Amino acid sequence: MSDVVDEQSAPSVALGLRAAEHAETRMLIDGELVAAASGAEFANISPATGRELGVTAAAGAEDMDRAIAAARRAFDESDWLANRALRRRCLEQLQSAIEGDSELLREELIAEVGCPRMTTQNAQLDWPLADALRYPARLIDEFEWERTLDGGGLFGERNVRTVVQAPVGVVAAICPSNFPVEVILNKLGPALAAGNTVVLKPDPNTPWNATRLGRLIAEHTDIPPGVVDVVPTPSNEVAALLSNDPRVDLISFTGSTAVGKHLMRQGADTMKRMFLELGGKSALIALDDADVGAAVRGALGICVHAGQACAANSRMLVHRSLFEPIVAALTIAFETVPVGDPTLPETLVGPVISAAQQARVLEVCERGQRAGARLVTGGGRPEGLSGHLAGGHFLRPTLFITEDSANPLAQEEVFGPVLTVLPFDDDDQAVRMANDSAYGLAGAVVSSSLDRGMAIARRVRSGVFGVNGGMFYGADAPFGGVKNSGVGRQCGVEGFRQYLETRTIAYRAPRKR
Structure with a gap:
């Protein structure tokens, strides 16, 4: 918890x-x-x-x-x-x-x-x-x-x-x-x-x-x-x-x-x-030469503001050789992320905007599980909320794994603190999986090779993309998406x-x- x-x-x-x-x-x-x-x-x-x-x-x-x-x-x-x-x-x-x-x-x-x-x-x-x-x-x-x-x-x-x-x-x-x-x-x-x-x-x-x-x-x-x-x-x-x-x-x-x-x-x-x-269903790609800590830190972006960001990386594609250590590290991280009162400086995960959105996130998670995704940690409301926060629209940071790119959790924009992790075997497959989406807003890659990361960035169909933590935000930088992510x-x-x-x-x- x-x-x-x-x-x-x-x-x-x-x-x-x-x-x-x-x-x-x-x-x-x-x-x-x-x-x-x-x-x-x-x-x-x-x-x-x-x-x-x-x-x-x-x-x-x-x-x-x-x-x-x-x-x-x-x-x-x-x-x-x-x-x-x-x-x-x-x-x-x-x-x-x-x-x-x-x-x-x-x-x-x-x-x-x-x-x-x-x-x-x-x-x-x-x-x-x-x-x-x-x-x-x-x-x-x-x-x-x-x-x-x-x-x-x-x-x-x-x-x-x-x-x-x-x-x-x-x-x-x-x-x-x-x-x-x-x-x-x-x-x-x-x-x-x-x-x-x-x-x-x-x-x-x-x-x-x-x-x-x-x-x-x-x-x-x-x-x-x-x-x-x-x-x-x-x-x-x-x-x-x-x-x-x-x-x-x-x-x-x-x-x-x-x-x-x-x-x-x-x-x-x-x-x-x-x-x-x-909307978006952006993918964070961890190549086989990625630093595990850097990849996990990047993935925690889905927890910020309870995942309510169109450009949030809500899918994580991990090379099979790093899949187990990254999932293990993510599990610890998701279970220790501070959830609760947004007024407090240490809180990372506040509430989602409404009771209707809270219900929608839970419904997508339930459909994803029925379709075969495995819940690793999280799901539902956090325990321990009391007093005035008991009526808030909070959700636990939630981690799923699946091999199926067609799973609802790998395809639909959830707009909550929910990350779905999928394995891949080589760079070409990672690019195919990243592009296997109706959306094309954002994405990211982690690699010890800048050239390799840039090569991935140029092949993924998205309006913005980050390599090794690069930030695309700024009033001088165009932001938007392709496909169902906008015009x-x-x-x-x-x-x-x-x-x-x-x-x-x-x-x-x-x-x-």
Whole structure:
């Protein structure tokens, strides 16, 4: 059984009370912080305790319509898309405002996301805060917005063509619950820097970080009314207005593959552009020359934030010569990983986001076992949780082994602290097994030979890949997947281009003498 980091003084409850005291419960529409037109609200539930933290305004169809109209008007009628200096200044103001609220935001994330405190020091908060807005703000000045082509005229006339990069228009940014601030900032930054307007729809499980950003935008920046609208809602029908409305030009979605496919179908009638960052079933490959300790440390990534990361390596492919020692070391590691209260600095595995997700993880594990996977350690809820944590959505770090690549645990995205280990006999088989997936988001390899590791990396079909612990994360590095893992890229120049249209303008000019 995993060591449980239990609570004596109910720190998660105290944190929840503090988060509720400082939370922004209103949405941002057309520059104003407002309640829902109907007055409706919905509960924000703590994943660590199962208790209500507080409430948030629940947008209805009227609110969503008003937000889309405001974003459309701001794009069509204001000088936002043409005024690059204003865009850069506003992003710098927002950066400063978030930094001023960063510690409140950190505590809010731990309370509503259930993420362990240590994760806020990297991808949950500190990493995106460092460059998610700064990088696209810098691109406003550095990007090649226009280029000129000469030639191709008729009747001896000089023909000049100017290729212009222009904003797409109104962007619907639909964000997940697992890394909400990281995803929101990496959507807002390039979308706004490129000159678009944005309707932001946060996940209903984690609305307060987005509504807080709405308040900071309204109170601390010169972002014009309607350029950013923050519209939380628990209603799928209300959210669907974003994909159906012809006034919305682009859907920028991060979440499950099933929902991504549904959005593509919904957006087809209005020919919406799509950026979809979806699920994954990434493989960590330990070659026969891998250091066992390094391989095990890499595999523990599935335990961080209870495995709720699309790029997490939830499969581990191990050369048969190292299979037994690596499984033995993983067993010890999984049984000693600290599980429990996310407020505590030593906790690595906090709760999953909801009771529904907890049930789904257990259901996939059960199907995997019925299909022949062997449970090595973990499974079910951790023992020893008491008091307020007893109602939380916790799961034990869970390790399975199987020889069958078709097993549900080797094919489906579990989105929990569950690792499935499979043996292989040579490098070619490892690559075939890694590519034997409907997904293609991430992956990794451990080898004592960099050349060998790089050769594996170039053969595995994934959008990002790590060799010997290499980190692909950063606002300057494109992130996204192939196959069922999505369409397009987030971050980098490639991610910036996601929010731009290419236009060609031609004119006749006198011949050069």
